[in-house]
Amino acid sequence: MNPYRLYLVTDDQQDLDTLKTVVKEAVTGGVTMVQVREKHGDVRAFIERASAVKTILQGTGVPLIINDRVDVALAVDADGVHLGQSDMPVEMARRLIGKDKLLGLSVENEQQLAEAECLPVDYLGLSAIFATPTKTNIKKEWGIDGLSNAVAQSIFPIVAIGGINASNLDAVIATNVDGIALVSAICHAECPRTAAGDLIALIS
Numbered sequence: 001m002n003p004y005r006l007y008l009v010t011d012d013q014q015d016l017d018t019l020k021t022v023v024k025e026a027v028t029g030g031v032t033m034v035q036v037r038e039k040h041g042d043v044r045a046f047i048e049r050a051s052a053v054k055t056i057l058q059g060t061g062v063p064l065i066i067n068d069r070v071d072v073a074l075a076v077d078a079d080g081v082h083l084g085q086s087d088m089p090v091e092m093a094r095r096l097i098g099k100d101k102l103l104g105l106s107v108e109n110e111q112q113l114a115e116a117e118c119l120p121v122d123y124l125g126l127s128a129i130f131a132t133p134t135k136t137n138i139k140k141e142w143g144i145d146g147l148s149n150a151v152a153q154s155i156f157p158i159v160a161i162g163g164i165n166a167s168n169l170d171a172v173i174a175t176n177v178d179g180i181a182l183v184s185a186i187c188h189a190e191c192p193r194t195a196a197g198d199l200i201a202l203i204s
Contacts, residue, residue, distance in 0.1 A: 004179025128162025
């Protein structure tokens with residue numbers, strides 16, 4: 001079972017109750033991994049949100065990943081952490097979380113992709129495939145060709161993120177990418193369960 005297939009990244013603008021509902025519904029619908037993202041810098045709130053999601057995921061087999069913050073991942077005993085290029089260095093994070101936890105890294109250009117090959121990570125998040133309103137500081141749009149080349153080149157599983165929706169999903173899947181990460185397409189769907197179910201059916 002590929003845990004990266006349908007990778008939900010939570011929306012930090014949604015309140016705790018909405019977050020819990022979205023995660024519960026999305027996992028029922030078929031989401032295979034959940035990353036809790038919190039950009040406001042309130043660590044206590046981050047821990048509260050991460051703990052709430054962890055409770056929902058218990059017994060589902062769906063891993064809980066924490067965005068950026070190794071301390072929060074350790075505090076809630078998450079299944080892993082996902083780092084950006086400006087976060088804690090990967091080697092240091094690996095020492096702190098141990099060898100059994102998942103460690104993901106965002107790569108934003110070809111140079112970072114090449115450098116990542118010798119790092120102690122489990123998977124790479126290729127960001128951003130297409131321009132997106134949730135990410136305003138995009139360094140590069142990989143596009144379908146860039147994604148295809150990265151999938152062919154990397155020794156690690158690759159998760160595609162950024163601007164992926166129903167209109168371009170087929171093209172993204174056709175690159176044989178290991179996973180597709182989504183925020184709006186699930187978090188803002190009328191029914192996150194149906195949205196996740198439809199997406200997983202397309203991916204499979």
